[in-house]
Amino acid sequence: MAHDVDVLVVGAGPAGLAAAQAAASQGARVGLVDAQPRAGGQVWRHDLRFGAPAPARRSIAGLAGVEWFGGCELALANDGVLLGDRADGPVALHWRKLVLAAGARELLLPFPGWTLPGVTSAGGLQALAKQGWPVAGKRVVVAGSGPLLLAAAATLKRHGAVVAGIHEQAGAAALNRFVARLPRWPAKLAQAAALRLRLLGVPYRSGSLVVAAHGDEAVREVEIDTARGRERIPCDLLAVGWGLVPNVELARLLGCRLDAADTHPCVAVDDALRTSLPDVYAAGEALGIGGLDCARIEGAMAGYAAAGNTAAAAALRARRRHARAFAELLRRQFALRPSVRSLASADTIVCRCEDVPLSAVRGHVDPRQARLVTRCGMGACQGRVCGAALRELRLNEPGLPATTLSPVATRPPLFPLRLAALADFSFHEAEQGTDR
Ligand SMILES: Cc1cc2nc3c(=O)[nH]c(=O)nc-3n(C[C@H](O)[C@H](O)[C@H](O)COP(=O)(O)OP(=O)(O)OC[C@H]3O[C@@H](n4cnc5c(N)ncnc54)[C@H](O)[C@@H]3O)c2cc1C
Structure with a gap:
């Protein structure tokens, strides 16, 4: 119509x-x-x-x-x-x-275990909870970076989840600088204070980096790198977001x-x-x-x-x-530490739609070749997830070509379409007398 x-x-x-x-x-x-x-x-x-x-x-x-x-x-x-x-x-x-x-959309970065059932993005789990997915009584670890972690944790807690901890990769010095400047934006200060109040009793750790999710059929433990060394935390769900x-x-x-x-x-x-x-x-x-x-x-x-x-x-x-x-x-204050970008190992899947590991996308001369040979970025998400992730990884991965995979789909249609809709559009274009 x-x-x-x-x-x-x-x-x-x-x-x-x-x-x-x-x-x-x-x-x-x-x-x-x-x-x-x-x-x-x-x-x-x-x-x-x-x-x-x-x-x-x-x-x-x-x-x-x-x-x-x-x-x-x-x-x-x-x-x-x-x-x-x-x-x-x-x-x-x-x-x-x-x-x-x-x-x-959220930035998702690959790390060992990130494709296990029970591992989601932070905003993704927040959205699932809002849409009725049952999280009550589940032990959830929230990790990654940025204020969205607090917002997601607050929603999960409100829906009855037991938030075992929030693990922020940014260090304490960066967070202190962030908090010291917040009074310039009183509404933001009030929002941050309200979130902290809603999260009373939930541990918040800075300089704390998720490095792996463990489990057989689903996530059971998350491994966190902290200033005090590696920790393993049992959980039913792991929600990880690295920004937007x-x-x-x-x-x-x-x-x-x-x-x-x-x-x-x-x-x-x-x-x-x-x-x-x-x-x-x-x-x-x-x-x-x-x-x-x-x-x-x-x-x-x-x-x-x-x-x-x-x-x-x-x-x-x-x-x-x-x-x-x-x-x-x-x-500035939530900039990702370089170590975030080297979490994926050679066999970590980077393209979840097409099951492509990091090792497979290394060494191609251009994005087109990488796509054609590996199908990376050609699945249902059309590179929205892996394209952005590979852009981030490239920063300290000299093995990857400078132009690895476009971060977004550039070919129409932007989303998978029903053939009936495509046919309707072609008819519409013909009626308009357009030439594409
Ligand atoms: C998953 C997620 C959760 C978030 N949760 C919080 C939170 O709890 N608290 C907070 O303060 N901030 C949150 N944020 C950040 C927040 O979204 C932004 O600060 C702000 O809302 C952005 O507003 P916007 O209108 O620019 O975009 P959005 O709110 O993202 O709205 C963009 C809209 O465009 C639509 N759209 C995009 N492309 C198309 C298309 N091709 N066809 C049709 N529709 C399209 C999308 O469906 C979407 O509804 C979240 C961000 C994300 C990604």
Whole structure:
């Protein structure tokens, strides 16, 4: 089915919700699309037991007049139209202005045992718990890096899990510097204090690195490297997250310029959050990991700008700078230690979809050859997991070619599509008289 809007917002997380609301407040016909059936994005993912937090409910309630396309994963792009698929059939969304608020995903790094049942990402286990997966009474170890570990542990505890400990790879000195600077962002300080309160009684260890998961059929123990030596901790579940990676696939497919200064590329924008393409704006984590407040400010800026109110967008610039300064603090103080990147051994699986070990992707002359010979990155996730991991590993793995595997899928469709949907899209393109 085809739909036509003035401003189409992709992603219904905090950034996309703010963008849709801002654009609609200017009288534009706005569409909001998300792969998830409910709005909220990652941080405001609906919790079956506890519902959504008050700011999420307010943001969603503010969408009056916005056309909602939930459960629609966008997989193809053409001039002025995005194509997605959902349960009731393919959808073609025509836009005049586009706001990309596609968010971020977790960075997963391979280590021995990371593919054992019971080992998940930190946000992944948080999402499972919110969606009703039973964690009550389970002993969970949370490890990796960044504030998401605290948020995930708090959700798991709320759902009855016994959180045996949170193991942060960053050292005590870095964490102390982080805490000392927090008062510049009072809301963040309050959020951190609230999380610590919810996690009272849960041990939090800095300079503590997960090195292996052990078990036969499922994880039974996790091995942690600490300043005092190696420790083995019994557990039923292990949740490991190493930070976040911006989702830039759709921007790349559209032809937007990416900023590749960091290990993981993000969408390049100007001060008005315009991408390199006229009429395409971007906001939130896709511009670099910035956190909830930053996503909301940028979403509002992009929504106003897309609807033509450049003054309202410009008025938010100072708040954006302040929020982005917090993002920079996070990036510096939770930077991954080099030892994180050498956890995988030669036989550790790096591509879970295609069962490819690290040794198999070494020594190829270019990413194409590595993909063709090993199928690394060609499975269901289309390199979203292993591509980002290999980018990180390359930093201290001179054996890997400099351009090992693209971090994201670049070929359309972005997600596996039903043949019926593809056929429908081809028909749609033929009708439009486009030539691809
Ligand atoms: C797994 C995970 C858990 C997190 N949990 C917390 C937490 O508990 N607390 C916290 O403070 N921060 C958390 N964060 C960080 C938080 O997501 C960000 O700070 C902030 O919410 C980002 O907002 P956003 O709108 O930029 O992106 P997101 O909230 O990530 O929203 C992006 C949306 O875009 C949609 N999307 C992307 N591509 C497509 C496509 N092709 N087609 C259709 N839809 C698409 C996604 O489905 C998603 O809903 C988490 C991040 C992740 C990855």
